[in-house]
Amino acid sequence: ETGVTQSPTHLIKTRGQQVTLRCSSQSGHNTVSWYQQALGQGPQFIFQYYREEENGRGNFPPRFSGLQFPNYSSELNVNALELDDSALYLCASSLAISDGGGAFFGQGTRLTVV
Amino acid sequence: GQNIDQPTEMTATEGAIVQINCTYQTSGFNGLFWYQQHAGEAPTFLSYNVLDGLEEKGRFSSFLSRSKGYSYLLLKELQMKDSASYLCAPSGNTPLVFGKGTRLSVIA
Numbered sequence: 001e002t003g004v005t006q007s008p009t010h011l012i013k014t015r016g017q018q019v020t021l022r023c024s025s026q027s028g029h030n031t032v033s034w035y036q037q038a039l040g041q042g043p044q045f046i047f048q049y050y051r052e053e054e055n056g057r058g059n060f061p062p063r064f065s066g067l068q069f070p071n072y073s074s075e076l077n078v079n080a081l082e083l084d085d086s087a088l089y090l091c092a093s094s095l096a097i098s099d100g101g102g103a104f105f106g107q108g109t110r111l112t113v114v
Numbered sequence: 115g116q117n118i119d120q121p122t123e124m125t126a127t128e129g130a131i132v133q134i135n136c137t138y139q140t141s142g143f144n145g146l147f148w149y150q151q152h153a154g155e156a157p158t159f160l161s162y163n164v165l166d167g168l169e170e171k172g173r174f175s176s177f178l179s180r181s182k183g184y185s186y187l188l189l190k191e192l193q194m195k196d197s198a199s200y201l202c203a204p205s206g207n208t209p210l211v212f213g214k215g216t217r218l219s220v221i222a
Contacts, residue, residue: 033209042201042212043157056209090156092210105149105156 003027004093006106013081013113021076021109023091029104031055032074034066035090037108043090049074086113116140118213120202125219126192134187134216136202147203148176148187151215157201160187192220 003026013019025032031050035043045058049068063079072093078085088108117139126132138146145164149157163169163178163185175188187200199215 035212040214042214045209045211048209058209088154088156104159108156110154 004091004104004106006089006091006109008109009107010110011112013111015081015083015113017081018077018079019081019111021078021089021091021111023074023076023093023106025072025074025091025093026104029093029095030072031094032068032072033092033094034074034076035092036060036085037088037090039087046076081113083113086111116204116206116211118202118204118211120200120213120216122214123217123219125221126189128192128194128220128222130192131188131190132192132218134189134200134202134218136185136187136213138183138185138202138204140183140204140206140211142206143180144205146176146178146185147201147205147210148185149201149203149212151199151201153198160200162205189218194220194222196220 005024007022033048034046037043046060047057047066048055052068065077068074088110090105090108092105119137145162147162148160150160151157161176163176166180168175168177173190178185197220199217201212201215203210203212
């Protein structure tokens with residue numbers, strides 16, 4: 001148990017739709033990072049939030065956006081879903097911003113776009 | 115930018131020892147994480163090395179050489195449940211970036 005929870009655990013969406021994924025950080029952690037992991041690949045960094053501000057972004061288009069709330073929970077929003085967006089989406093929370101999202105991952109959300 | 119290199123796949127026998135190597139290039143290096151990831155599950159934290167040398171934690175040990183940009187994960191007394199992907203992730207001035215990981219298969 002890492003104390004990081006994600007919802008939902010599984011989701012099926014249709015191409016063109018929008019999706020919101022949620023992450024509840026470990027208590028006291030002020031930094032959250034989101035990753036996309038396709039089958040057989042390592043997690044790819046999407047973006048990071050530190051105290052409600054975006055603190056870094058990977059090579060993902062603007063239709064991937066996020067929010068971090070005052071309680072440090074977070075959302076990942078993806079607009080205009082494409083088939084290639086099908087993946088495991090992971091969030092990780094940390095205390096130390098220099099650790100880039102740190103050591104603690106949620107269980108992930110498996111998104112399938114059909 | 116960052117560059118991380120690990121072997122793609124490894125196979126080892128139950129009860130044996132296996133060493134998974136990782137070389138990296140990153141800016142502003144702080145330390146290096148190792149994670150274990152079973153198929154379909156989230157990565158779980160194994161170790162975080164900041165200083166040079168070997169750190170032992172039960173059957174798993176992790177080694178770091180900052181000057182060489184090199185780390186390895188050593189797994190002893192392999193068990194079938196150790197079959198998983200192992201991800202190394204250097205931590206620096208940028209958020210944590212992962213390589214593709216090493217898929218370890220433990221066979222009887």
